Amino acid sequence: MVLSEEHRLVDALKRAGLKLTPQRLAIAEALTGDETHPTAQELYARLKPRFSSMSMATIYNTLGALTKIRGCRELEMGGATRFDPNVTPHDHAVCERCGAIRDVELESGEAPDSEPCPLPGFQVERIERVYRGVCAQCAEAA
Amino acid sequence: MVLSEEHRLVDALKRAGLKLTPQRLAIAEALTGDETHPTAQELYARLKPRFSSMSMATIYNTLGALTKIRGCRELEMGGATRFDPNVTPHDHAVCERCGAIRDVELESGEAPDSEPCPLPGFQVERIERVYRGVCAQCAEAA
DNA sequence: TCTTCGCTTAGAACCATTCTTATTTAGGAA
DNA sequence: TTCCTAAATAAGAATGGTTCTAAGCGAAGA
Structure with missing residues (x-):
């Protein structure tokens, strides 16, 4: 379930001609199956231990790219943008x-x-x- | 229509025991009947010519107070908080x-x-x- | 008149997000 | 496999919206 979901995002990245960097794969993995609708900051905090040099810009760039190719959805709630991996209505x-x-x-x-x-x-x-x-x-x- | 709407806000301020300062009355007036759902910044820009020393803090304080007493409603849209004077469903x-x-x-x-x-x-x-x-x-x- | 307390102001501080620039790297071509 | 290049990342500066803080002002009550 989660695996196929993650695969969906990876596929979408490939189809869009975007490179499968370790950071992007980690962000896609972290977002997949996360039902808490995390913010960019929350994802950053979660991934920082694994990628000590990861930059916020990478988080935002990747989430922006995923949103554009319909891999996830943005929600404006609670003063920050939240990201929802569920793109079905x-x-x-x-x-x-x-x-x-x-x-x-x-x-x-x-x-x-x-x-x-x-x-x-x-x-x-x-x-x-x-x-x-x-x-x-x-x-x-x- | 607009007059009675403005009166509604003024009444709400009075009932809540809040002072009717010129700034608050101006903000209530600017918001009343405005159907564009302005941001705090937009209201500030609109009122600055009349109150050259007005501070953003006053705008935010007043809009916050009006929201709390149900004189207006906050909308999170387009990256900024917008204010809606229409509090009916x-x-x-x-x-x-x-x-x-x-x-x-x-x-x-x-x-x-x-x-x-x-x-x-x-x-x-x-x-x-x-x-x-x-x-x-x-x-x-x- | 004096005091008090709420309000306003100015600007610092804060937080989320975007931008800039140099550096690194994924992935196709040779 | 190695090389090349466009794309991606990192670091941190910059931006924009919002909140906080400290000082001063002014209206209402003692």
């Missing part, structure tokens, strides 16, 4: 207490962009939904 | 070409938070929807 639930962001699969059968035209003449390409509330863990703790 | 449409953010009223009769439970145990408080696509103006220009 889905929504997000954000806990107002702990800040955790979780993926929310679409209802089976739900067309991803099935909402009515919101504004006259506006051509909808996709819809992003954010559910805000309290996650099960925080609700239980309170 | 509504969605947003973002043009991928020009970046314009427009309010989208809920379908009449649509309950604001009527979606099914997205995750087991997650208590939904509200749902934010962002329609991404191309606005009528940009579609026509192309």
Whole structure:
């Protein structure tokens, strides 16, 4: 599962004619299967021990490249850009207490962009939904 | 319309026990009826001519206070925080070409938070929807 | 009038992100 | 395998948005 996911990213890099550097492979690996929607800084902190000379620029360049080739998706939440390796249509639930962001699969059968035209003449390409509330863990703790 | 909107903000400030300083009134006035969802910087630029000594801190403090007392709403979009004076439940449409953010009223009769439970145990408080696509103006220009 | 406390100001500080430049390296060609 | 070159990395400076800090100001109450 995680392996095939990682392979998906590696394939995407190859197909785009981008070089498979150790740093890129490590970033792809770190992002793959990470459901916490990490920031660039968090990925940097996680990889720094393995690549002591790694630069933030490499993190940002790689994440930017992956985003452009649809290997991952950017989310603007909590004051920083977060990266989501899940590029299938889905929504997000954000806990107002702990800040955790979780993926929310679409209802089976739900067309991803099935909402009515919101504004006259506006051509909808996709819809992003954010559910805000309290996650099960925080609700239980309170 | 705009007058009563501005009055709403002034009332909210009063009720919260906050002082009605000239700066705060000017910020409330600038925000009221502004449908462009301005950033703090944009409001600063707009007010600087009138208050040559105004500080960014005052803008941020006031917008923060207004947000806390529900006089406006923060949106994280386009790399900066934007402020929306419309605090009734509504969605947003973002043009991928020009970046314009427009309010989208809920379908009449649509309950604001009527979606099914997205995750087991997650208590939904509200749902934010962002329609991404191309606005009528940009579609026509192309 | 005096005091107090909230507000504003100026600018430093902070943090995420982008840019610049020199150096290194992956991957194709010979 | 070796060589070559375009692409990628590293280091750190620069940028831009936002927050913090310290000092001063001013309105409201004693």
